[in-house]
Amino acid sequence: MSPNLLILTNNHTLFSSMTRMPALAACILDSALPRPGLSDLPFEVLDLILRPLCPNLLRGPYLPLPWRQNIHAILRELRAFADLRLVCSSFNDIIVPIFFQEVIILISPFTRPEQLTEFFRSGAAYIKSVVIFGHTEGRRPRTQWPSSAIKEALGHGLGLLTRIQNLECHGEHGAFVDSWFQSFTPNLALTVTSLTITPSYQLQAGVYQSLSSLGNSLTHLAIIDWIGPLKEGDDNFPTTFYLPNLTYLTLQHGNPHPCELQKFFASIKNARGRTPLRFLSILDLRTNYDVDVITNLLTTDDLGAQLSSLRLHLSLTKTTKTAEYPKVVLQACPNLKEFSYATRPVDRGIFSYLPPTLERLEVTALPTSHIHASTSVTPEAIAAFLRGQNRQALRAVSVRFLCSSPGMAVDSFLTAVCEEVGAQMSDSGSGSAMIVL
Secondary structure (H helix, E strand, O other), X not given: XXXXXXXXXXXXXXXXXXXXXXXXXXXXXXXXXOOOOHHHOOHHHHHHHHHHHOOOOOOOOOOOOHHHOOHHHHHHHHHHHHHHHHOOHHHHHHHHHHHXXXXXXXXXXXOOHHHHHHHHHHHXXXXXXXXXXXXXXXXXXXXXXXXXXXXXXXXXXXXXXXOOOEEEEEXXXXXXXXXXXXXXXXXXXXXXXXXXXXXXXXXXXXXXHHHHHHOOOOOEEEEEOOEOOOOOOOOOOOOOOOOOOOOEEEEEOOEOOHHHHHHHHHOOOOOOXXXXXXXXXXXXXXXXXXXXHHHHHHHHHHHHHHOOXXXXXXXXXXXXXXXXXXXXXXXXXXXXXXXXXXXXXXXXXXXXXXXXXXXXEEEEEOOOOOOOOOOEOOHHHHHHHHHOOOOOOOOEEEEEEOXXXXXXXXXXXXXXXHHHHOOEEEEEEOXXXXXXX
């Protein structure tokens, strides 16, 4: 090969390389530029992504009670969620307020007062909800429980919270039964509107003291496992006790004495002597109250006529007149919009007593083969009601079958009936069905 040809070849090669240079340089420059990532997204978008990742306590009438959930597992998940703040400053700015919005405090023999103090100081600007778990079951610590130092740290910490709206106390946490409540937490009576309390067997007085202190501000109240007087005639109910703004009340489990219940409901009144209560739930109390006990409560200060929502989940026995319950209760509550009635069994006569204002009904149903099927709510009874003309304002019927699953035959039967009357049925899971009219 001649030198000229070689030069030409080399020039050709050089030219070809030079023609490719701009594309190659652009590729190199492009790889050097930082690529956009999650941290470059707008704050609002990041918030929508990260907020659902925060674990929460499960709450609901058919869910496990708070202290029966795996609190240690939830705390581990919360720590993992908090670690996301280390990714970048944008994550930190979003994660910290979300993490502190509702805090869960588990008081154990290993809890140190300085831990509580530092924790409250770190989140004081964000905390809106506090859930406290003390000793609930098993062997109790031999020392005083909880210690005075823990109680004082807890009181001081709660006293720092100016935005707290929800407070939940479960087990032997020492809240409300010591002087620290009045000394350190006057702000609670100004900001807390929702209280859930599960007193231990030794701290029943905490129910009354907490309500006496927070009563004026509360709009939501749930008392779980409320134990009544040990002996007939015992009366620890305070003489001056009012809940003038209480709109939502839930009594779950426990066995409060009927006299105690009567005094409690009499305290739910405003300055005009009227009850502010609009939503009442009495769920799975361990005492089989006679129908007169429930009706006496509903007629106190004309409570029943003021209710918009009533949920009654009862454990009735053969000694209680199950057929009378829905009739008498619904007659005392003529303006209900929501009614949930669960017992075993539910008398099918309930469909004849529904008030004309009712928009949503929830009942339990027995299988057709059950011994009480002829007088109870069954798929056939539901079908007859749907085909009737007395549905009026009713928009939805939720049916919870007292068996693991209604079965394909029942499902097909009710689906056909719904198509016949122009309704829609969907499976809500856990042996439940929702019928939208």
